[in-house]
Amino acid sequence: MANIKDIAMMAGVSVTTVSRVINNHPYVSAEKKEAVRRAIKIVNYQRNINAVHLSTGKTFLIGVVVPFSNHPYFGLLVEGIANEALQNNYKLVLFQTNYEENREIEALTMLKHKQIDALIICSRICGWDIIDDYASYGPIILCEDTRGTNVSSTFIDHYKSFSKALEYLYNKGHQKIGYSLGRRTGTNSEKRETAYRDFLVKFNHPFDSNYIFYECFNFEDGEWVVQHLKNMRNPPSALLVSSDQVAAGILTCCKKQNISIPNELALMGFDNQPIAKIMNITTLEIPLVEVGRKLFLQAIDNTTISQEEIAVKLIERLTV
Amino acid sequence: MANIKDIAMMAGVSVTTVSRVINNHPYVSAEKKEAVRRAIKIVNYQRNINAVHLSTGKTFLIGVVVPFSNHPYFGLLVEGIANEALQNNYKLVLFQTNYEENREIEALTMLKHKQIDALIICSRICGWDIIDDYASYGPIILCEDTRGTNVSSTFIDHYKSFSKALEYLYNKGHQKIGYSLGRRTGTNSEKRETAYRDFLVKFNHPFDSNYIFYECFNFEDGEWVVQHLKNMRNPPSALLVSSDQVAAGILTCCKKQNISIPNELALMGFDNQPIAKIMNITTLEIPLVEVGRKLFLQAIDNTTISQEEIAVKLIERLTV
DNA sequence: TTAAATTATGGAACGCGTTTCAGAGCAAGA
DNA sequence: TCTTGCTCTGAAACGCGTTCCATAATTTAA
Known part of the structure; x- marks a missing residue:
């Protein structure tokens, strides 16, 4: 594989000039620019991105x-982030933690090692x-x-x-209102609990x-909730x-068990996912794709620290 | 930030020896090894991964x-890949294509540029x-x-x-059997159509x-299918x-419209996702996490080319 | 006409870890 | 005693693009 030196040689210029052409810097004469472009084309030159990364300290x-x-x-959320990343020529490195702390630390370590330019923790x-600690090594959103x-974020005011x-x-x-959450801990869960209390x-x-x-994440978790409800006095x-x-x-299980919604039990969801629309679930809309978009933009802006609140919207449907 | 040279200086050894200690190479005396370890600890040395990448040509x-x-x-699928990646100290770069070809080419280009060690195309x-073309630059799975x-894969025999x-x-x-698919084209869709014909x-x-x-991907796509069915003679x-x-x-909409399942319409799903279990949908189980696992292992094995078939299992429930 | 600014260009330093190669020292086997 | 063959060590080459700095040649402004 040809490198920048080879191109410089072929085009009869210095590597600096080649670099300038590649990066669209000014101050290169039209002829030399052309010569470099030709040479690049002839040998189908591709820069070694690892060298670029080493040199610039950036990875995109x-x-x-x-x-x-x-x-x-x-x-x-990832979809929103990914869309915007695409626009800006960035790539994503996905860390799936299964809520294990050391997985998150691995991600933070990558930020420290400058293997990634910024880290979005969803x-x-x-x-x-x-x-x-790690915020000093690079943007954490x-x-x-x-x-x-002094950490940037895009968030929903879950208390509100x-x-x-x-x-x-x-x-x-409704006087007797219960709620379900994903995990017990975490800022969002805590804010919700405070609001509830x-x-x-x-x-x-x-x-x-x-x-x-607690621990309600997926469709199937609705089953034991309904089971529980049925056994309550x-x-x-x-x-x-949430x-x-x-x-x-829950709705599906209730139908199976002939629990009438919303008469016997009112349900209110969160997010306004497509499934909520189909199943006519009253919900609080969170524009997740938009949130993802903003998270990304904050990630690549390493000059400003900002906290952006995103408004939620109540969507009235048939489960309340 | 300290670099390998500083460590070498501090420990009174050469950079080669430091590198050997870091990478657990043999032939380093116990004392020097210890001295290097001490120096690393004192300044909290972290190697510059970009330099490692440039040097080795690998990125993990x-x-x-x-x-x-x-x-x-x-x-x-990604969950399976991510789990195995974790085990093997690899990270994932996610490319979301929205089925746009040039997005896929971008990913292939990254492989070409050696920004990634291998590429899994789901x-x-x-x-x-x-x-x-691109397979010559690195493993494509x-x-x-x-x-x-000569391309590795983990696959389901969709014809079968x-x-x-x-x-x-x-x-x-059932004599009158219809089917729904995601996109119209693609190997899997074609094999299914052949099987059908x-x-x-x-x-x-x-x-x-x-x-x-066609174009049935999500829960909400069930709606227009049912609408369509209702209008058919x-x-x-x-x-x-699929x-x-x-x-x-579809099941949810049918219930809403009082179409009896399976009497008026039998339904058979694919994947055996949790939702199929909850809703008692008869389905063909595809062990997606396992598929992801295998895809990853094939990706990091750049010596062998293999094609692994994964068996599916019919899960009988209440929609047929 | 002279000073200042702009355009163009290249040399060399810089970022930094890995790995090959050569050589020294020492032990085991012939 | 001599030859292999390990064990240990470090110098130097290698991977490669970016960018600072110095210099030269033009323009533009004063």
Whole structure:
């Protein structure tokens, strides 16, 4: 394979000039530019990107950390990131953590080693101290409320949106409201729990831990939720489900068990995934593709630190 | 940041020795090894991976081409690949093509530039001639039957599995069988169509192009299929649906429209995704995670070319 | 006309780890 | 005693593009 030196030789110029032509720098005469272009074409020259990376310290690679790659929530998020990456000539390095902390650290280590230019963490596991540590090596972008820190993020105010949803259900006459979440920990889950507790306090309702369902990620997780509900003496009359997939699973199971929706149980999903539309699930729309887009743009902007809030929209359908 | 030279200086050895220690090469005395380790620890030395890449010509990056990243089929496939990548200390570069050929070419170009060590194409768009061209630059692994070529693959024999499914439906008394596919072209779609046509010939049934539904990828695509079926004078009595997602969508819509499954319409899905289990959809199980695993292992083995067939399993449930 | 600015070009340093090769020292076998 | 054959070590070459800096040749502005 030919290298830049060969091209320089062939074109009768210096390697500097070749480099300038390749990178569209000014101050190259038309003839030399032409000569270089010809030489490049003749031997079908391809620069050694690893050499470029070594030289520039940049890789045009952005790391993306997700817990699962087969979940529609992250699927859409990654889709948004990927679309924008395409536009900007960046490539993505995917890290699937299965919520294991050391997987996330591996990704952070790659940032430290400058194997990637920036890291987008779609769902953070490791502590703030660690993020803070690694933030000095390159941009880290999060998908959670980071206001008050020096880390960029695009986020949904889950306190606000959860409160909004709860009030909506309350206004529809529901007093006994339960909710389901993915993992128990994490900023977003915590904000939601706070919103829930504040809501209970506000309306003077007792807290019942049985009304909270954790580890609900997928369609199939709806099954055990319904099973659980059926065995409860005093089940909730409405459920705030933090994923349309799970809501769809619950809805499907309820139909099977002849539990009438929304009469016996009201359901409210999150995300407004296509499945929510098809199954007429009332939900809070989160423009995930848009969120992904913004996350990416923050990732490649290593001068500014910004926190962008994304608004959610209540979509009324037939499950409440 | 310290480099290998600094470490060598600190430890009072040559860079070669430092390199040997880092890479666990033999023939380094215990004392020098120790001295190097100490120096590395003191300054928290991290090798410049870009330099390693330039030097070795390897990147420990594997490209993965998928049309969509938010589809459960590819989600599971990527999950399998990602899991195995983790085990082997490789990272993935994700290419989302949206079925645009030049996106795929970009991925192939990265292989050519040695920015990635190998490329796994989960759903190929571009022609064989192009694949052949780029195969000389590094391993390309496909997820379709490549027997008779010099390209590795892990694949499902879709002719066989489709035939199997058709016969199963036939034996259940179905004479009018339709099917739905994702995209119209592609090896897998073609093999399925061949199987379908051969089946019709075998049982002397006429071919009706209205029995074929293309562009069915997601849950929501089930809606228009059902709409279509309702408007048909002579609708099929069974549908072979090449994705559980679509089958679930069809099932859901049929329930809404009071079309009885399997009495009025039998449904058979593909993949055996969790949703198929929950919704009791009869399906052909494809062990996608396992397929992903094998694809990855083929990708990092650049000595052997192999074509691995994966068997599918018929899972009988309640939609046939 | 002179000073300042712009355009053009190339040499050489820089980023940095891996690996080949040559050689020294020492032990085991003939 | 001599020959192999390890073990250990380091100099130097290699992979290769980018960019700083110096220089020369023109223009433009004053």
